[in-house]
Structures are given as structure tokens and as C-alpha cells.
Amino acid sequence: MPHYTAAHWGIQEVIRDRAGNPALRPWRDDPDPPAFAMHALAASTGELRVRRPAIRRGWLEHGPGPARGGRGRDGHVEVDWNTALDLVAGELARVRAAHGNEAIFGGSYGWASAGRFHHAQSQLHRFLNLAGGFVRSTHSYSLGAARVLLPHVLADMDRLQAGHDDWDTLAAHTRLMLCFGGIPVRNAQIDPGGAGRHEARGAIARMAARGCRFINVSPTRDDFGDGREQPALAEWIPIRPNTDTAFMLALAHELIVLGRHDRAFLASHCSGFGRFADHVLGLDDGQPKTPEWAADITGVPAARIAALARELGRERSLINVAWSLQRAEHGEQPYWAALALAAVIGHIGLPGGGIAFAYGAVNAIGYRGPKFHGPTLAQGRNPVSAFIPVARIADMLFDPGAPFEYDGGRHRYPHVRYLHWAGGNPFHHHQDLNRLVRAWQLPDTIVAHEQFWTAAARHADIVLPATTTLERADIGFSSREGHMVAMRPVIAPVGEARDDHAILAGIARRLGFGEAFTEGLDTEGWLRRLYEECRPRAEAAGVRLPGYDAFVERGLIDFSRAAEPPEPLLARFRADPINHPLPSDSGRIELHSPRLAGFGHTGFAGHPRWREPTEWLGAALARQYPLHLISDQPANKLHGQLDHSAASRADRVRGREPVVLHPLDAAERGLADGELVRVFNDRGACVAAVRTSDGLARGVACMATGAWFDPAGPEFDGVCAHGNPNVLTQDAGCSPLSQGCSAQSCLVQVERWTGPLPPVRAFDPPAFVATPPIRLPLANGASPCPSLT
Structure with missing residues (x-):
């Protein structure tokens, strides 16, 4: 019987040679597995693994408190597990007693594990809830703006995503797919809980073969498919970054002026169309949102905007809006404007x-x-009400007690003094990393469960090998993909690594609630x-799961083909908006929201509108920093995961991440392919290698995220x-x-690197420091600290 494992990037089969040495290969039923996935095993056993618990030397010498620049520089001392767990328990007990649970932040974010039991966020939150609660974060960097906006004007984001039409439905019915931000296959390589069959590339081809036209409105051609399919399958309309809202409003303007809007749908299924139409026609501000108006903002010719408006709605049309659009200043606006445009066309709820x-x-x-709701570890109840929007962590550390607006x-x-991080790497997904480094010096103590010596580990006080x-x-499960995987260990734990549950159970025992945490x-x-608890839920959804022992023996249950074709997204609402209303205030699609207008948030109107970002190519700042930086997701890893693998390193030039420029933008700067450059603005700089491509709009620079943060030291003044x-x-x-992240609103300049070149040290193993035995208070305030080695 095959042996399986699962990762966010796919299901994998485990094979062994005659000596029992393991290797990974793609699941045989996956039509398009990502190549980088095969490097996970080698990366997991390499020299960058955290093999023993380690304590930052400055924290040992001076005790808890602000690090004064030491985090990220001091070096670490390896210790035994008892010492590390005693120190964590003692510090957590001290902070609770002195400052209360509002001084504790539970940091865990997203893509820690495809397994549902060893999901770091669930484990950490369960532990901290039993410890009396913690300051939590809300929503995500990926969808921070959309998740707050959409429940007010349409429905909850999870409900919407779970209800999207399947690819076969699109192939049968969609004839024009207008994609703002494309359909990037590199992003569709992954899924929380583990991707199954990778279908996006093949589905796009099937749709095209059935007669669907694709239009990719994006600063980058490669946002559609993987870029190679673009000329054959999609028209590319290059657009200035952050200007999609203006483009959408102009399309709506043309449809309304031409009388092509669906009056019946707007009257029966939408609220506030009159206010929205007044804005689009310029009756409220004197500026009609014409194609000519949008052309000046977007860089797209007015004639193409007007022609596209006439094409929309002739056949079944679908507006696809990439997540990246709302990761920008005023990021709610393109999502709301896209919804309004789709409402004007009137095809919402049709297959x-x-x-x-x-x-x-x-x-x-x-x-x-x-x-159905799969295997899930219960987290319990958090008695602490304090929270932050997830992308505001540096603000919280810099300004405890400061006010902020939200929804x-x-x-x-809150005034947080203790951060406990398990799963995720803030030095990958946060913005302005030099500012984050400064904020990271302020808490008393930072604890990190880490597998590798990433920047998150190097900036922690106590590093626990996971x-x-x-x-x-574990059990791999994605609620939408239709498979469940019995994940069995492929290799023994490296070094002294322990799983998050075992780590937290050890701390919980020291704090007196070990039995409550493990339940024996x-x-x-x-x-x-967890498996047996989810079987009745599966059966209610039409899936009969075998008993646990049979599941483990089989290794993989594939029920993705068991489902009937889903009903079209919002079909019941379209058929009967009275008896199947939306969860918005009016029960309808809100093109004008009195509630949002009443919040009084600065610059936030009650309807979609174009608002200039601080940083875009039309800003005064563009005279100093004339390139708009797009930081997209990489094709050869998941965020920063596996960046130290051979697949990721092979894409570097002299060890540096590429920055892609239009050939004319490179030529203006006297730059050629392969040259090392300084990419910079007032916040910092990084070393990159030039690649040129005519698949970028002029004035755009593109760098994938995922390169491990590698600060070059004070002599290079904030350079990665x-x-x-x-x-x-x-x-x-x-x-x-x-308060979502605004990473995609970013202006930079690029110039040839001159002078000394900082070496890349991101993948250098740490040099541990030796220190004599140090005594610090432990959980009970009395036990001595064992010798440190």
C-alpha cells in the first residue's frame, strides 16, 4: 500500500530504496505537480535546521526586557530542553503575574502545516487560551481588506470562496473572463490543508478550447497562466498599478451611458445603484468617469476601455479579481468596484x-x-478581548495604548511584552522590515518555534526546534479539494526537534495545566x-469515510469526484432575493452602503470610488522614485518556505533575487541583464539582479517575495x-x-550597484556562542537553571 504525505503544495508519495532511504514523488493522479515540491526532503535535513533549543545570549545575560538592538545580532547559546522549557514557562508566568494576559501576543500565521492536528496556530491558541488568554490578530495579509469589506456589501469571504463555480462550469458557460490581476498559475500551486490535483493550467486551456476569451488587465503579462500561454490564450491590457478602480468605473460609465446595464437586476438585487450611478456619471462631483478620464489615470487607451465596455455582457461574462489588488492603499475599492461592475452587467448568480x-x-x-468541516483541534475560548489587525503588529509594539480605527x-x-510565535515568519510576510527590526527590539521576550534558522529565529530570544x-x-485535509491523507512520518525528527504539541505540552505541565492541554x-x-469526530459531518455531506485504522492503512481517500456539480455562486439569491437574502444590511448587493458611510473613516465614501494612493506612478513622489514595485508570489516555493532549497537557489543571480524591468526602463538606467543593482527608497534598499522582459508595463519593477531577509549590517544602512x-x-x-497591508503601493528607484558588495549570509548556519552557567528565575521562581552548553 502506498505511503503518502501532504504539503500545501501537493500530495506526495513516499518511496524507499532497498536500504530504506526515503524519496518523494508526486501523487500519480496530479496532472501538474509543482517541480519545487520534490526538494522538501533535502531541505528538511540540511544544515540550516534548528537542532537544539537556543537562547539569545543578551537575554541570558541581562534577563527579559527591550533588546536595544541585540535581537538579530547577539547570537544564541544552545541549551537542553528542560532548561528551555523552564525558561519559557517562567517568563510566561512572570508576564502574566506582573502585567496580565493582555501583555501576551499569540503570533501564528497561516501556512505552517497541511496537517490538521499539527496546525501550529491551533496548537498555540489552544495553549494560550488555557493559560488565561492572549492578544490575537484578525484576518490575513492576503485578504485583509476584502475580508472586512465584503460582509458589508455582499457576503463573508469564506462563503464566497467555497461557492465559486468549478472549472467545468466555467468551461461550459463562461465566454468572456475579464481578469484583473490575471489567473496566476504559480499561486494556484498551493492550498491550505494541501493541494490535490493541480488543475488551473489545464482548466484555462479547456475554457479556451470551448470558446472563452480571456482578458488580462495587469501590470505584468505573467499574471495570466505562467506567461508562456499569454499570447495564445489571453489579451493583455497593461495597466498602471493601483489604478484598476478607475478602469472599472469607466467600464460601468460606458455601460450605463449606452443603456447596456441590467436595470431589472439592479432594481431587484442591488441597493444604492442611484447613488453609485450619480458618482459614475459625475453628478455628485462634476467629473464623469469616462474612458478618457480613466485613460489619464490607468495608461490604458480610452478607445480600448470603451470597446471593452461594449464587449461585456454580450455573452456570459465573469469578472475575476486577484487577491493582490486589495493589498494596496484603498485596497477595498477595486473589490467593491468590481462587484459594482458585475452588478451593472447583471450576470451574478448565473453559471x-x-x-x-x-x-x-x-x-x-x-x-x-x-x-464539510474536517478534523480540527478545538482551541477553546479566549477571555482576552484585545486584538490587532494582523498587519499592524509593528504599530502595536511601537505605540502601546495608541488608538486605531477598524471596521x-x-x-x-495593547501593551504586549511577550510574543510567542509558532508557525509563520513575520520577517517574510510583513512590510518595511527595517522598521519591524526596530519594533522587534521592544518587547521583553520573544519565543519562536522554528524548523530552520530563518530571520524569525535569529531575531528571537528563545528558539525551540520544531x-x-x-x-x-497527521491528517492532511482541505475542505474544498476532496481528499484526506494519512500523513505518516517520512524521516525521524532532525536533531532534538519536537512537534508543537509536545513543546507546548511541556510548558503547560510546568504551568499546571498539562492535563487540560493534552486531555491525556x-x-x-x-x-x-479528530478523524472519528469528523466522520458524521462527512456523511452528512455525502462522503462515507472508513474507520480510522482502515484510513491509515489506505493512506489516501479521494472523494473529489463524488460531488455533484455545485450550484452557481449566488444562484439562490438571484432566483429569489426575498427568501434567500444576502447577509448585508439590505439583504442585497450594496452599491452604496449607509453603514460604511456612517463609520466616518477618513476618505471612505459609501460607494466605490477612485482614490489616489500616496505611492503610485501619478504621485509627486514618482519624480524621486519613478518605478512602481510589484512584489508578487514566487513560482518556485511557497512564500519563503523552501527558499533554502536547490530549486529556489537556482533562480538567483550571484545569490540575489532578480528584479524584472521593462527593457526600455533598464536601458534608461544603462542596465543589462544579470547586472547587480540597488533597489531603494526612503525605507531601505536591497541588492538584486536585473532581468528584462517586455511582459511588464513601463514604469514597473517586479520582485518575487520569498528571499529570506538578510540584513547586511550597519555599514550598509538598511540593505538586504x-x-x-x-x-x-x-x-x-x-x-x-x-487596516490591511498595502504592500503593492510602493515606489522605488533602481541603479547599478557600486562600491563594496555585501555578502549573502541568509543561508549561513549560525555560529553559536558559549557562555558560563547563568541563573534565571524559572516557572516556580526557585529552581536553578541547569548548565548551558
Whole structure:
């Protein structure tokens, strides 16, 4: 019987040679597995693994408190597990007693594991809830603006994504797919809980063969497919970054002026069309949102905008809006404007028509599979009410007690002194990393569960070595993809690594609630319980799961073909808006929202509108920094995961991340392919290598995220030697409504690198420091600290 494991990038079969040495190969039923996935095993056993618990030397010498620049520079001392767990428990007990649980932040973000039991966020939140609660974060960097906006004007984002039409429905019905931000296959390689069959590339080809036209409105041609298919399958309309809202309003203007809007749908299914139409026609501000008006903003010829408006709605039309559009200043606006445009066309609720958020974002969108609540570890109740929007962590550390606005409410940042991080790497996904480094010096203590010596580990006070997915048993499950995987260990834990549950159980025992945390179960006991608990839910969805022992023996249950074709997204609402209303205030699509207008958030109107970002190519700042930086997702890894693998390193030039420029923009700067350059703005700089492509709009620079943050030292003044674009992106909320990240609103300049070149040290193993025994208070305030080695 095959042996399987699962990762966010796919299901993998485990094979062994005659000596028992393991290797990974793609699941045989996956039509398009990502090549980089095969490097996970080698990367997991390499020299960058955290093999023993380690304590930052400055924290040992001086005790808890602000690090005064030491985090990231001091070096670490390896210790035994008892010492490390005693120190964590003692510090957590001290902070609780002295400052209360509002001084504790539970940092865990997203893509830690495809396994449902060893999901770091669930484990950490369960632990901290039992410890009396913690300050939490809300929503995500990926969808911070959309998740706040859409429930007000349409529906909850999870509900919408779970209801998207499958690819077969699109192939049968969609005849024009207008894609803002494309359908990037590189993003569709992944899915929380583990991708199954990678279908996006083949689905696009099937749709084209059935007669669907694709239009890719994006600063980059490669946002559609993988770029190679673009000329044959999609028309590319280059657009200035952050100007999609103006483009959409102009399309709506033309449809209304031509009388091509669906009056009946707008009257029966929408609220506030009159106010929206007044704005589009310029009756409220004196500026009609004409194609000529939009052309000056977007760089797209007015004639093409007008012609496209006439094409929309002739046949079944679908507006697809990439997640990246709302990761920008005023990021709510393009999502709201896209919804308004789809409402004007009137195809919402029809198969293959309306609005999508978004095909190509992750593998599961467009997947047909029965949907039920799978194996999930209960986290308990958090008695602490304090929270922050996830992208505002540096603001919280810099300004405890400062007010902030969020979703119509006024709140204050808590005074956090202890951060416990398990799963995720803030030095990958946060913006303005030089600012984050300064903020990271302020808390008393930072604890990190880490598998590798990433920047997150190097900037932590206490580093606890965690196992990878390949070293533990778990259950892989994605609620939309239609498979469940019995993940069995592929290799033994590397060094002294422990799984997050074992780490937290050890701390919980020291704090007196070990039994409540584990409930007397080992890993196998938990897996059996979680699996058996989800069987009735699966059966209610039409999926009969075998008993746990049979599941483990089989290794993989594939029920993705068991589901009937889903009903079209919002079909019941379209058929009967009275008896199937939306969860918005009016029960209808809100093209003008009195509630949002009433929040009084600065610059936030009650309807979609174009607002200039601080940083875009039309800003005064563009005279100093004339390139708009797009920091997109990489094709050869998941965010920063596996960046140290051979697949990721092979794409570097002299060890640096490429920056892609239009040939004319490169020529203006006297730059040629392969040259090392300085990419910079007022926030920082990074070293990168030039690649030229005519698949970019003029004035755009493109750098994939994922290069491990590698600060070059004070002599290079905020330079990342490796090429992480988040040293350049701005750390500011996209609006007072959502406080989502605004990474895609970023202006830079590029120039040839001159002078000494900082070496790349991101993948250098740490040099541990030796120190004599040090005594610090432990959990009970009395036990001595064992010798440190």
C-alpha cells in the first residue's frame, strides 16, 4: 500500500530504496505537480535546521526586557530542553503575574502545516487560551481588506470562496473572463490543508478550447497562466498599478451611458445603484468617469476601455479579481468596484458569470469537492478581548495604548511584552522590515518555534526546534479539494526537534495545566479522535469515510469526484432575493452602503470610488522614485518556505533575487541583464539582479517575495543583501476600515550597484556562542537553571 504525505503544495508519495532511504514523488493522479515540491526532503535535513533549543545570549545575560538592538545580532547559546522549557514557562508566568494576559501576543500565521492536528496556530491558541488568554490578530495579509469589506456589501469571504463555480462550469458557460490581476498559475500551486490535483493550467486551456476569451488587465503579462500561454490564450491590457478602480468605473460609465446595464437586476438585487450611478456619471462631483478620464489615470487607451465596455455582457461574462489588488492603499475599492461592475452587467448568480475572488489565488478555487468541516483541534475560548489587525503588529509594539480605527470601531493597541510565535515568519510576510527590526527590539521576550534558522529565529530570544511535516504523523485535509491523507512520518525528527504539541505540552505541565492541554492523549490518540469526530459531518455531506485504522492503512481517500456539480455562486439569491437574502444590511448587493458611510473613516465614501494612493506612478513622489514595485508570489516555493532549497537557489543571480524591468526602463538606467543593482527608497534598499522582459508595463519593477531577509549590517544602512522586497514596501494600513497591508503601493528607484558588495549570509548556519552557567528565575521562581552548553 502506498505511503503518502501532504504539503500545501501537493500530495506526495513516499518511496524507499532497498536500504530504506526515503524519496518523494508526486501523487500519480496530479496532472501538474509543482517541480519545487520534490526538494522538501533535502531541505528538511540540511544544515540550516534548528537542532537544539537556543537562547539569545543578551537575554541570558541581562534577563527579559527591550533588546536595544541585540535581537538579530547577539547570537544564541544552545541549551537542553528542560532548561528551555523552564525558561519559557517562567517568563510566561512572570508576564502574566506582573502585567496580565493582555501583555501576551499569540503570533501564528497561516501556512505552517497541511496537517490538521499539527496546525501550529491551533496548537498555540489552544495553549494560550488555557493559560488565561492572549492578544490575537484578525484576518490575513492576503485578504485583509476584502475580508472586512465584503460582509458589508455582499457576503463573508469564506462563503464566497467555497461557492465559486468549478472549472467545468466555467468551461461550459463562461465566454468572456475579464481578469484583473490575471489567473496566476504559480499561486494556484498551493492550498491550505494541501493541494490535490493541480488543475488551473489545464482548466484555462479547456475554457479556451470551448470558446472563452480571456482578458488580462495587469501590470505584468505573467499574471495570466505562467506567461508562456499569454499570447495564445489571453489579451493583455497593461495597466498602471493601483489604478484598476478607475478602469472599472469607466467600464460601468460606458455601460450605463449606452443603456447596456441590467436595470431589472439592479432594481431587484442591488441597493444604492442611484447613488453609485450619480458618482459614475459625475453628478455628485462634476467629473464623469469616462474612458478618457480613466485613460489619464490607468495608461490604458480610452478607445480600448470603451470597446471593452461594449464587449461585456454580450455573452456570459465573469469578472475575476486577484487577491493582490486589495493589498494596496484603498485596497477595498477595486473589490467593491468590481462587484459594482458585475452588478451593472447583471450576470451574478448565473453559471459561469458574475464575480470571482479569485480563480488562480489558490488551487481549491474552481475545485469540485464535497464540503464539510474536517478534523480540527478545538482551541477553546479566549477571555482576552484585545486584538490587532494582523498587519499592524509593528504599530502595536511601537505605540502601546495608541488608538486605531477598524471596521467602524475605535480601539487601542495593547501593551504586549511577550510574543510567542509558532508557525509563520513575520520577517517574510510583513512590510518595511527595517522598521519591524526596530519594533522587534521592544518587547521583553520573544519565543519562536522554528524548523530552520530563518530571520524569525535569529531575531528571537528563545528558539525551540520544531519538526517539519515530514517528521510527524497527521491528517492532511482541505475542505474544498476532496481528499484526506494519512500523513505518516517520512524521516525521524532532525536533531532534538519536537512537534508543537509536545513543546507546548511541556510548558503547560510546568504551568499546571498539562492535563487540560493534552486531555491525556498522545498524537495517535488525538488523530483518531479528530478523524472519528469528523466522520458524521462527512456523511452528512455525502462522503462515507472508513474507520480510522482502515484510513491509515489506505493512506489516501479521494472523494473529489463524488460531488455533484455545485450550484452557481449566488444562484439562490438571484432566483429569489426575498427568501434567500444576502447577509448585508439590505439583504442585497450594496452599491452604496449607509453603514460604511456612517463609520466616518477618513476618505471612505459609501460607494466605490477612485482614490489616489500616496505611492503610485501619478504621485509627486514618482519624480524621486519613478518605478512602481510589484512584489508578487514566487513560482518556485511557497512564500519563503523552501527558499533554502536547490530549486529556489537556482533562480538567483550571484545569490540575489532578480528584479524584472521593462527593457526600455533598464536601458534608461544603462542596465543589462544579470547586472547587480540597488533597489531603494526612503525605507531601505536591497541588492538584486536585473532581468528584462517586455511582459511588464513601463514604469514597473517586479520582485518575487520569498528571499529570506538578510540584513547586511550597519555599514550598509538598511540593505538586504539577498533581495527581499519587503525592506521597501510600506507598513501602513490600506484604510481605516480594514487596516490591511498595502504592500503593492510602493515606489522605488533602481541603479547599478557600486562600491563594496555585501555578502549573502541568509543561508549561513549560525555560529553559536558559549557562555558560563547563568541563573534565571524559572516557572516556580526557585529552581536553578541547569548548565548551558
